[in-house]
Amino acid sequence: MTPLPRTGHRFTVGFDLDLTLVDSRPGIRAAYEALVAATGTHIDIDLVIGRLGPPLKEELRNWFPEERVEHANAVYLAGYPEHGILPSPAMPGARESLAAIRELGGRAIVVTAKNPRNARLHLEHLDIRPDELIGDLWAEAKAGALREHGASVYVGDHIGDVRGARRAGALAVAVPTGPYTAAELRAAGADVVLDGGLTDFPAWLRGRYAAGSTAARA
Template identity: 65%
Template sequence: MTVGFDLDMTLIDSRPGIKAVYDRLVAETGVYIDTELVVTRLGPPLDEELANWFPAERVPEMSERYRALYPAHAIEPTPAMPGALAAIDAVRAAGGRPVVVTAKYEPNARMHLDHVGIRADLRGWLWAEAKAEALLEWGASVYVGDHVGDVRGARTAGALSVAVATGPCGADELRAAGADVVLADLTEFPGWLADYTSAAA
């Protein structure tokens, strides 16, 4: 059994680190960015967010600068979400393989996993339906995420969509998007997985 996990607001609380990087962009460019607002809607690719604050022709340059600033400003302040490490351990204890599929730039995503002590295979730069590419390649039967885009990715891959209401999308919105299971957070995941695997057996 392979279980996929999203990264931002599923396994890690990336709000403090992402805000710090956007604050640096503001300081460097003088362009107004509502960094408090930005961290309430994490999930979609970086370029989509930057397009709210910069003209289209500057987005590639700002994306590059953001990713360059990221390691020094975003890794250290970013903690694991409650229950994240236990959720990964629960997959392994059940004889499964945890994998991480995220829209984040892969080298930065790897630094986050190393920082919080999560060992898992990783694919980055995949958003929403595109996440199915890695989920299908790895044969994931479950995908856990916090965003309606994660639900779409799971469904595109034919995987069970397990949603956690820890990100920008509430439980009702996740259910409406087609999530098969909605948990309050990852602390509920080991219990759910135990029930799921015993039912499957």
């Protein structure tokens, strides 16, 4: 991906990846099925899919003893490009959301807990092209990257994303397309909840950053 220049933009919006920009559930399911086949370890994949968000190793610790977590992590990551990318579509409104940001003179970044190589493969396969991609960051740890890149808004589906946005001093915009309901995201401190997911984002963004909008801020 060729990033746009970092200067000369009115604002920067950050996005989570899984269940925010990409419906990675089919791919993650396939990757876990391959991990089960490779290791012989029972994993309740439905349970895993229902609580996506935290880093991979945290989930693997529920199924593997600590001394096997690194190996399981390596096996999963190695197989993910084969199993995880093709089945996973873009979330509705994902491409339109990035287009709206650029239409208004903004810049889009992705800050995700996902392995950056696999995150990049998803984005390239789906032709979703942010200006920067930062991986391997979860919850409050996302705040440093958001501050570094000057993000004034962070969009995610998980309460961990809300915490990361608030730690960074960014507006926490939540979409109920992951494991949490709109009410749960509001209770966790989201500043804005888009009940329709990213399909509501372009109109919300235009209302905030349209020329002359009194709400607009960098």
